[in-house]
Amino acid sequence: MEAFNMVTRKEVADLAGVSEATVSRVFNGLGPMKPATKERVLQAAKQLDYHPNAIAQSFARRRSGNLGVVLPYMPKVHLFSTYYFSEILSGIGEQVREQGYDMLLTLLTPDESQDYSRLYRSQKVDACVILGSRDTPEQRSSLQQLQEQRLPFCLVNQHFEGMTLSEVDADHVQGSCMAVRHLQEAGCRKIAFLNGSPQYSNSRDRLVGYTDAMRDAGLDMPSQLLLEGNYSRKSGYEAAAKLWERRDEVEAVFAANDRMAIGLMQGLRERGWTAGRDFAVVGCDDSDAAKLSDPPLSSVSVPFYEMGKEAARRVLAQVLGESSGEPFHIKLPTRLVVRESSIRKEN
Numbered sequence: 001m002e003a004f005n006m007v008t009r010k011e012v013a014d015l016a017g018v019s020e021a022t023v024s025r026v027f028n029g030l031g032p033m034k035p036a037t038k039e040r041v042l043q044a045a046k047q048l049d050y051h052p053n054a055i056a057q058s059f060a061r062r063r064s065g066n067l068g069v070v071l072p073y074m075p076k077v078h079l080f081s082t083y084y085f086s087e088i089l090s091g092i093g094e095q096v097r098e099q100g101y102d103m104l105l106t107l108l109t110p111d112e113s114q115d116y117s118r119l120y121r122s123q124k125v126d127a128c129v130i131l132g133s134r135d136t137p138e139q140r141s142s143l144q145q146l147q148e149q150r151l152p153f154c155l156v157n158q159h160f161e162g163m164t165l166s167e168v169d170a171d172h173v174q175g176s177c178m179a180v181r182h183l184q185e186a187g188c189r190k191i192a193f194l195n196g197s198p199q200y201s202n203s204r205d206r207l208v209g210y211t212d213a214m215r216d217a218g219l220d221m222p223s224q225l226l227l228e229g230n231y232s233r234k235s236g237y238e239a240a241a242k243l244w245e246r247r248d249e250v251e252a253v254f255a256a257n258d259r260m261a262i263g264l265m266q267g268l269r270e271r272g273w274t275a276g277r278d279f280a281v282v283g284c285d286d287s288d289a290a291k292l293s294d295p296p297l298s299s300v301s302v303p304f305y306e307m308g309k310e311a312a313r314r315v316l317a318q319v320l321g322e323s324s325g326e327p328f329h330i331k332l333p334t335r336l337v338v339r340e341s342s343i344r345k346e347n
Contacts, residue, residue: 007050016044025100066104068125072132083287091308127152127315134199152318154311159201168311168330172202175300175334176209179282188252192225195256229260236260240267258283258290275341295340
């Protein structure tokens with residue numbers, strides 16, 4: 001007779017036809033579970049005479065079963081109607097559902113915006129996915145504290161130079177290069193750039209992509225054609241007035257998101273300039289609004305849904321002990337979707 005049981009969780013998972021994470025959730029009582037799935041796991045465990053490690057099981061049961069998703073404080077912005085946030089949240093939600101976890105959303109108010117660790121201290125979450133973080137000294141300090149405490153977390157669509165943090169991002173440099181080169185291939189040489197705040201790494205990355213593409217083509221980048229908005233439609237609309245004053249110097253515009261691009265098109269249309277006829281424009285995100293704008297907006301497609309899903313998968317793997325816990329860096333590719341706004345037609 002054996003002195004102890006050597007059956008592993010993997011053997012139970014293989015016999016039941018489920019993942020090891022599902023076996024772990026059945027024995028630790030974490031998250032919702034289909035009765036038929038739970039029964040398959042229990043039957044497989046009984047057949048193999050599997051007994052989970054009591055110490056590990058006790059630790060796991062202290063988990064909340066929640067993945068925290070931290071949203072930024074953005075006054076007067078309807079976050080859940082914003083394509084960027086809605087797509088990432090959909091991806092996260094799909095992954096936590098698949099893994100039997102729940103998603104806990106938290107919207108930080110200004111005085112709490114630098115304290116991410118409070119969610120762990122209150123035992124509300126086992127890990128966090130952080131959206132909309134900004135590169136400020138305060139946020140760097142707070143994220144460094146999470147890292148030093150080895151609390152599992154992941155940034156989405158933001159990276160911090162000089163820090164080794166878990167990140168899931170898109171290749172915004174590549175996307176910007178594609179957009180600007182497309183405008184150049186359409187015959188445009190005087191290309192303005194409407195960017196977002198430099199506190200966001202994707203703004204800095206898009207500036208690098210724009211600059212690389214312009215320099216490679218030997219084109220000038222006058223400072224008056226480098227504009228800054230705040231990713232809102234209103235800021236794009238306001239930028240139209242500045243570009244209109246220099247309309248003789250502009251043939252095309254690359255905007256760092258669709259909302260600003262659409263606001264810009266609206267502002268210039270009111271002055272008699274139509275995208276796709278008088279000037280070319282490319283946005284970024286490939287949101288639903290890009291397809292419905294007049295004219296339809298060319299845009300860099302960013303895989304926000306996949307970014308959210310991958311972030312949740314990676315960080316939950318750390319929680320469940322299925323990865324080393326070392327910081328990971330994922331960068332997903334972008335692609336250009338060409339529509340009427342960037343194809344200048346002769347009158």
